[in-house]
Amino acid sequence: MSDHVEIVRDGARLEIHLNRPDKKNALTGAMYAAVAEGLASAEREPGVLAVILAGRGQAFCAGNDLADFMANPPSGDDSPVARFLRAISTATKAVVAAVQGPAVGVGATMLLHCDHVVASEEASLQFPFARLALVPEAASSLLLPRVVGPLAAAELMLTGDPLPAAEAKRLGLVSRVVPSGEALAGARAFAARLEGLPPEALRETKRLLRATSQDVATRMAEENALFRRQLGSAEFAEAARAFLEKRKPVFAR
Ligand code: COA
Numbered sequence: 001m002s003d004h005v006e007i008v009r010d011g012a013r014l015e016i017h018l019n020r021p022d023k024k025n026a027l028t029g030a031m032y033a034a035v036a037e038g039l040a041s042a043e044r045e046p047g048v049l050a051v052i053l054a055g056r057g058q059a060f061c062a063g064n065d066l067a068d069f070m071a072n073p074p075s076g077d078d079s080p081v082a083r084f085l086r087a088i089s090t091a092t093k094a095v096v097a098a099v100q101g102p103a104v105g106v107g108a109t110m111l112l113h114c115d116h117v118v119a120s121e122e123a124s125l126q127f128p129f130a131r132l133a134l135v136p137e138a139a140s141s142l143l144l145p146r147v148v149g150p151l152a153a154a155e156l157m158l159t160g161d162p163l164p165a166a167e168a169k170r171l172g173l174v175s176r177v178v179p180s181g182e183a184l185a186g187a188r189a190f191a192a193r194l195e196g197l198p199p200e201a202l203r204e205t206k207r208l209l210r211a212t213s214q215d216v217a218t219r220m221a222e223e224n225a226l227f228r229r230q231l232g233s234a235e236f237a238e239a240a241r242a243f244l245e246k247r248k249p250v251f252a253r
Pocket residue numbers: 022023024026059061062063064065066067102104105106128132134243244
């Protein structure tokens with residue numbers, strides 16, 4: 001388990017808070033494992049109707065921890081990141097995200113698996129895989145074009161530029177934009193709207209709305225193989241070192 005993930009049960013909702021604000025909630029293997037366990041515990045608990053994903057501090061999530069990724073590259077289907085992605089993409093409870101500040105990499109792609117996304121006005125989403133010499137993950141290469149259309153997806157994924165919350169709302173990646181500091185309250189308000197509703201009907205409705213689980217699993221497997229290959233590449237080593245050394249990367253042509 002990780003000290004950097006806090007799990008709080010409150011009535012019909014289970015809240016998972018990323019709590020590593022000094023590193024903008026970048027996810028280590030231990031954090032992935034803890035979030036996966038949080039999602040699994042929500043599945044086991046009949047009284048839980050909604051899971052809230054949130055981050056403490058000024059950022060929702062800066063994605064994979066690049067130092068941890070280099071030191072402990074994920075090795076297969078049982079890696080913590082793979083367990084997390086399986087858990088979020090197969091969750092049967094409603095998953096609600098409260099996004100403040102940047103949501104980068106898997107911090108943004110995990111939102112594609114959420115049923116409701118509340119973002120504060122200064123939030124932004126960023127998919128910087130290509131510029132980091134990686135490829136999209138979390139089935140985002142399938143889900144992002146479905147949500148925003150192929151041209152907008154190409155612009156977001158090829159440039160890796162941040163997308164402001166208001167634009168993310170216009171593209172359908174965010175459900176509501178709220179004033180700064182109110183994302184968690186907005187997520188809780190959505191979860192409260194589910195209280196008292198019939199749990200079985202909620203689960204089946206969510207399943208029908210996301211009737212793509214086979215496609216998602218297949219695409220994730222394909223992405224994972226490419227992602228692991230790129231993690232071992234010289235260009236990723238340069239991109240990650242450059243980020244940690246706070247300099248511009250230089251790639252061989
Ligand atoms: N992995 C490892 N460390 C990270 C990190 C990541 N993904 N994201 C941020 N950090 C660390 C920084 O190295 C810095 O550490 P330091 O204080 O020891 O120097 C600290 O978190 C704060 O980050 P900083 O970049 O100074 O904050 P910022 O407010 O200027 O920018 C972000 C915030 C999220 C926009 C920026 O940190 C960022 O772009 N992170 C990289 C995200 C990324 O590429 N993720 C995809 C990985 S697949």
